[in-house]
Amino acid sequence: MSFLMVTCQVADQRNVQRDVSYFKTSSPGESTRKMVTSSTDPLRVLLFFPDANEVKDQVKGYFDTLAADTGRLQVEVHDRLTDAELAGKYKVIKDGTVVLVRGAGDKEKSQTIDIDTDINRSRTPNSKLRNLDREVNSALLKVLRDKRKIYLMVGHGEMNDPDSTPADIKSRIPQRTVTILKKRFADLNFEIKNLGLLDLSKDVPDDATMVVAMAPSVPLQAAEWASLERYLDGGGHLLIALDPTGNTSLGPLEGKLAIKMLPGHLTDEANFLPMRRTVSDRRMVLTNQFSAHASITVLSRATDRPLILNDAGALDDAQYTGKPEAAPKKTVTIRSPESSFLDLNDNFAFDSGGDKPEKKQRWNIATAVEGPKVGTKDGYRALVFADVDLFADIMVRDQLGRPVMLMWSDASAPLLDNSIQWLAGEEVFAGEVVSEDDKPIQHTKNQDVVWFMLTILGAPIILLTLGLVGTTRRRRSPQKAEVTQ
The missing domain is CATH 3.40.50 (Rossmann fold)
Structure with missing residues (x-):
């Protein structure tokens, strides 16, 4: 009992929460792949990220997959400070900017997506990185046709x-x-x-x-x-x-x-x-x-x-x-x-x-x-x-x-x-x-009934079975002979 009280006290004082949920960037969906494939004009993706950045790796992986699946997309990675002229053309003022470009010259159309470069914030619900495919899908629609x-x-x-x-x-x-x-x-x-x-x-x-x-x-x-x-x-x-x-x-x-x-x-x-x-x-x-x-x-x-x-x-x-x-x-x-x-x-x-x-x-x-x-x-x-x-x-x-x-x-x-x-x-x-x-x-x-029965009956049965198996094995194992001097 004393051990339990000490454990509860320590847990209360060190109440730290961690998000250990599974996380990965969404992959290109069927709708997005169809949009890229349907474009009669060349499509480019410009990624403006710092050199060493985990979010950049996730975003680039998404677009590399989309490019490989469709064969109609060119992916470029840029540093907004080094490539200041290109960043200025597309009004890129911060890291984490993705620019989708269709066509060239007077017929060029572009859309931007701003993504938080902090991987921890990108793990939160409804973040753009978690929903990257929907963000790209929406941006593609805006460059492929008029509103x-x-x-x-x-x-x-x-x-x-x-x-x-x-x-x-x-x-x-x-x-x-x-x-x-x-x-x-x-x-x-x-x-x-x-x-x-x-x-x-x-x-x-x-x-x-x-x-x-x-x-x-x-x-x-x-x-x-x-x-x-x-x-x-x-x-x-x-x-x-x-x-x-x-x-x-x-x-x-x-x-x-x-x-x-x-x-x-x-x-x-x-x-x-x-x-x-x-x-x-x-x-x-x-x-x-x-x-x-x-x-x-x-x-x-x-x-x-x-x-x-x-x-x-x-x-x-x-x-x-x-x-x-x-x-x-x-x-x-x-x-x-x-x-x-x-x-x-x-x-x-x-x-x-x-x-x-x-x-x-x-x-x-x-x-x-x-x-x-x-x-x-x-x-x-x-x-x-x-x-x-x-x-x-x-x-x-x-x-x-x-x-x-x-x-x-x-x-x-x-x-x-x-x-x-x-x-x-x-x-x-x-x-x-x-x-x-x-x-x-x-x-x-009906599924709730099944889960209820598994929780109430299934878990005790499993524990009881494991206990019986362990006891039986111990009884059947040969006892070592006692050595006397």
Whole structure:
């Protein structure tokens, strides 16, 4: 006991924490390699670092790999003081600057990435070195093409505009933030513009690459629906994410896209994320039911990393109301597990009888829609999701207990990135972007039971077995003869 007390006293006085987590720089991802390969102009990477620097070694290793994989990249290492003229040309004023250069002369374009040269600070969460592939991916987009515009709808109580939610329904609409969503739009080289009633009732602006509607909680006006229809008829691109707690109507677009949202909340008594340890966790459904489509390129390969559907709804076919020759092509990209059901009486339990019998099946969660070509011009593209929370922020803790803000869908795969790339006609860039950030550990209910049993029963059984083996060996070993004088 005295020994334990002394040990505790020493530990309290020498309370030193060390970060012993595994660390390495992210390697070039599939999307980044595709971007470099697609460039018709020469690409150069200028690294401005001190001679002896561990961060420089990590960064150079990343770009050397990218150059070897693509054969389209020239990597140069410079000292900003020795090569002062070159540093001045690209406005390099500190060590740790990476310059990506495309083309030459008047057509030259460049982007810089500033990286902390201290290896200890570079080990921290969300550092640029840990996320080097995403930083390079974003910078490459800016040198490969001009910035485009995403028009984000506002004024209808959307997830991105909660202040416009009417007071009488605000209490039942969850408060969510979209910090990561907006940052990701910027990373993909898009400028975000708001699109409200005054503008949308006239027409979608001509410079819109796409329009995004994040769960309007109040219906759109007829003139707004008409503008969106005209926009699609002209080959526009539209992303709509709905929420079962808000307004689920697609208005006239239900007939145009032949899609509607069903009433009820997606619930599952077997495949769910036990986050709060209450029956409400059944609304956090885990699914790995994905089809092969460019809008979910990475997700379709990540069947070992289930997607979290947080209080989702479900989509179904609606009657098509347009001309037969203009009928859209639809592809269901995400489905729920077959054990899921739509909870119609809000009791978080499956009820097969009563006035509103519930049914277990694979429900449609997301659908990609393509319109026919208009002459030589490609037809419209639309993505409809029955779960807006896929694009909402969530604060979690990583494996070391550090707080990390993610997008719900990021825990599985970059769903937003691939969706935007497909809508914008840039699916050639679709692929995984590598990050070495520690991801939160997620277990299903059944997995938690297994881990609990292994912890409670498995460890004692292992210790008991080792003890029995040791005792048996000692008993069976021949005793040495005692030598007497």
